[in-house]
Amino acid sequence: MLIKNSISRRTMLRGVGATLCLPALESMASAAPGAKPSQRLIFLSYPFGVPKDEWFPTEAGPDYELPQCLKPLERHRKNFSVLSNLSNKNATQAHWGCTTWLTSASVVSSNGSSVKNTVSVDQVAARKLGENTRFQSLELAGKDNNGCGPGLSLSWAYTGNTVAGETSPLALYNRLFGAEEVSLEERKYLLSQDRSVLDVLMSDAKSMHRSISKTDREKVEEYFQSVRDIETRLNKSEAWLEEPKPKTDLAPPENKLSGTAEIKMMYDLIVAAIKADLTRVITYRQPLEGLIAELGYKVTGHETTHCGKNSKPYEASIARTTTQIELLAYLIDQLKGIQEVDGSSVFDHTTITYGGGIVHGHYLRNTPTLVAGHGGGGLNQGEHYVYESEQTPLSNLWLGILRNAGIEADRFADSDKVLPRLFRG
Numbered sequence: 001m002l003i004k005n006s007i008s009r010r011t012m013l014r015g016v017g018a019t020l021c022l023p024a025l026e027s028m029a030s031a032a033p034g035a036k037p038s039q040r041l042i043f044l045s046y047p048f049g050v051p052k053d054e055w056f057p058t059e060a061g062p063d064y065e066l067p068q069c070l071k072p073l074e075r076h077r078k079n080f081s082v083l084s085n086l087s088n089k090n091a092t093q094a095h096w097g098c099t100t101w102l103t104s105a106s107v108v109s110s111n112g113s114s115v116k117n118t119v120s121v122d123q124v125a126a127r128k129l130g131e132n133t134r135f136q137s138l139e140l141a142g143k144d145n146n147g148c149g150p151g152l153s154l155s156w157a158y159t160g161n162t163v164a165g166e167t168s169p170l171a172l173y174n175r176l177f178g179a180e181e182v183s184l185e186e187r188k189y190l191l192s193q194d195r196s197v198l199d200v201l202m203s204d205a206k207s208m209h210r211s212i213s214k215t216d217r218e219k220v221e222e223y224f225q226s227v228r229d230i231e232t233r234l235n236k237s238e239a240w241l242e243e244p245k246p247k248t249d250l251a252p253p254e255n256k257l258s259g260t261a262e263i264k265m266m267y268d269l270i271v272a273a274i275k276a277d278l279t280r281v282i283t284y285r286q287p288l289e290g291l292i293a294e295l296g297y298k299v300t301g302h303e304t305t306h307c308g309k310n311s312k313p314y315e316a317s318i319a320r321t322t323t324q325i326e327l328l329a330y331l332i333d334q335l336k337g338i339q340e341v342d343g344s345s346v347f348d349h350t351t352i353t354y355g356g357g358i359v360h361g362h363y364l365r366n367t368p369t370l371v372a373g374h375g376g377g378g379l380n381q382g383e384h385y386v387y388e389s390e391q392t393p394l395s396n397l398w399l400g401i402l403r404n405a406g407i408e409a410d411r412f413a414d415s416d417k418v419l420p421r422l423f424r425g
Contacts, residue, residue, distance in 0.1 A: 037340040039376050039405045040280045040350040041125050042270065045098050045154055046324060047147030047288045048305040049358040050368045051317045056084055060386040069318060070370075072326040078382040079332065079347070080372035081422060085387040086394045087365040089414060094362035096149030098285050101357045101367075103156055104395035104413035115150040116160045121398040121412060123155055123163070126281040128407045134243070135279040136236060140172065140266055141165030142287025147301045154283040157229060165285060169253040169265040176273055177248045246276040259294035262287060263327050271334040274346060286324065295319045305360055317360065328354055332372055351375040351401055365390040369397065371422065378404040378424050385421055397422075 050069065057064035064082075066074060073080060090106035093099070100107055102120035122137060130136030139153040153165025166172045250272045253265045263286055270282055288301040297316035304320070307313035335347040355369040374381060395415035400423045402409045418425070 036376060037342060037344065037346075037349045038277070038280055039129065040274055040346065041122065041129065041282070041401065041405060042350060042352045042373075043102060043122055043154055043283045044286065044328070044352065044354045045101050045284075045356045046286045047145070047356075048097060048301050049317075049356065049360045049362065050321045051314060052359045052363075052366075054318050055321065055359070055368050056366075057082055057384045060084075060384050062383045064384040069321040069325055072322065072329045073332075073372075076329060076332050076372065079374070080352075080370055081379075081381050082384045083369040083371065083387070083397065083419075083422070084384065085366050085390050085392050086369050086397060086419075087367060087390050087392065088357060088394045089391060091357055091364045093149060094358065094364065095147060097147065097357035098154055099149035099151050099357070101355070101394075102154050102283070102398070104393065104398065104415075107150075115162070117151070117156040117162070118160050118413065119158045120154065120156040120163075120283075121402065122281050122283050123157060124409070124412070125402060125405055125407055129280040129405060133277060133279050134236075135273075136232070137281040137283070138172075138270075138273060138279045139163050139165040140270075140282065140284040141167050142262065142285060142290075143167045144287040144289045145285070146289055147305075148285060154285045159229070165283075168255075169257055169262065169269060170255050172266070172269050173250070173252050176269065176276075176278055177245055177250070178252070246278070248272050248276065258287070258290035260291065260323060260327065262290065263324070264330065267327060267331040267334065270331070271338070274335070274350075275338050288320070291320050291323065292316055295323065305358070305362060314360075328352075328372070335373075348374045349376045351379065351404065353397070353401065367394060369394070371397070375401075375404045380422055380424055383421075387419075392419075 054068040055070065057067055057070075059065065066077070070082070088100055088104050090104060091100055092106070096107070099115070100117065102122055103118045105118040107115055107117050126137035137155070139155045141153045145152075151162040153163050155163035155165070157163055166175065250268055253269075257265055266284060266286075270284070273279055273282070292299065292301060292304070295316065297312065297319065299313045299316050303313040304317035307317075332347060332352070335350055336345050338346040340346060340349065350373040352372040353369070354372065355367060357367055358364055359366065359368055371379065372381075373379070393414050393416060395411075395413040396417055396419040399409060399412040399415040400418040402412060403418060404423055404425060
């Protein structure tokens with residue numbers, strides 16, 4: 001049974017004056033008649049591309065034949081859809097499949113300068129969906145980032161800076177469920193020090209804003225936003241300081257995992273975090289090289305996207321993509337197994353987007369995209385949707401996901417409308 005927020009149930013946490021929702025138990029369900037379960041968003045991606053002919057179906061509509069790489073999803077056929085002809089029209093970098101996948105931005109880095117992106121769709125969603133959870137969002141990544149492009153995870157802050165991803169399943173377990181490394185009093189002291197630093201930063205920002213020229217105002221506003229983001233995280237840390245971490249039946253993972261074991265453990269931790277309602281927005285940039293090696297291929301991830309058919313690298317590309325889809329099917333199984341207080345499953349109220357920015361050969365159009373889950377009843381699943389042309393903005397999907405999750409948005413990046421047919425609204 002899911003531990004989640006219900007009833008009108010707002011309470012003041014001790015000593016911090018912050019209003020948060022209490023966890024709900026099944027016995028509390030009657031206190032919130034008609035309340036809908038919370039929506040969750042999960043975004044999953046991987047380095048380099050997929051083998052196009054073994055990924056995209058050849059027929060449109062509900063009666064398409066599953067291609068080789070997607071066959072492990074047969075048992076979930078009515079619960080996901082394949083989307084064709086979506087593109088990030090701003091993408092220009094053939095090795096940056098993960099960098100702009102969730103931002104749909106045009107990103108350029110030259111002369112060794114740091115990459116400046118725009119905000120990713122998960123971070124927009126997290127501001128609303130993460131208001132009452134311990135973690136506004138969770139960002140996960142594999143240690144191996146070959147083929148991902150710049151960035152430490154799939155996520156990018158409002159300032160355009162990368163959000164660091166947790167790469168260790170054991171560290172993630174301890175963050176979610178493990179004992180704190182320092183005492184409560186020490187954590188209070190550290191937070192008070194952070195608060196003092198924040199006060200200085202805010203004062204400096206206000207001072208700059210009064211004295212700068214119009215041309216510098218945009219840069220100072222970015223600085224302001226960075227300070228606000230720090231304040232939001234600090235407020236959340238203070239609000240949850242004395243709240244005990246939830247219990248879990250999941251055993252702590254081994255310290256060093258790779259390949260399928262690493263991805264599967266991260267999926268188990270995602271499920272455990274959602275079951276305990278610790279967060280409602282998660283991104284995971286998956287590793288690649290360890291998975292290919294585990295499958296017995298002596299090729300690099302880069303070779304799998306620069307090869308002809310009937311070659312070992314192409315065979316490796318099919319094998320690793322199929323294995324990743326098997327693991328996705330496993331994740332769906334687990335989410336279907338968690339019951340909401342109204343009798344539905346967590347999967348019914350989750351939207352999983354699985355895909356990336358490139359296909360085989362570093363092709364940047366018609367990016368592989370798969371959407372699973374029912375988004376609280378807002379998605380028409382079970383089809384292969386073929387859109388008008390390869391110029392259909394991927395950001396139209398992101399806009400639809402935001403709106404379906406109850407987040408007000410007129411547009412996202414270069415979107416021009418909500419993606420039709422997939423969304424019921």
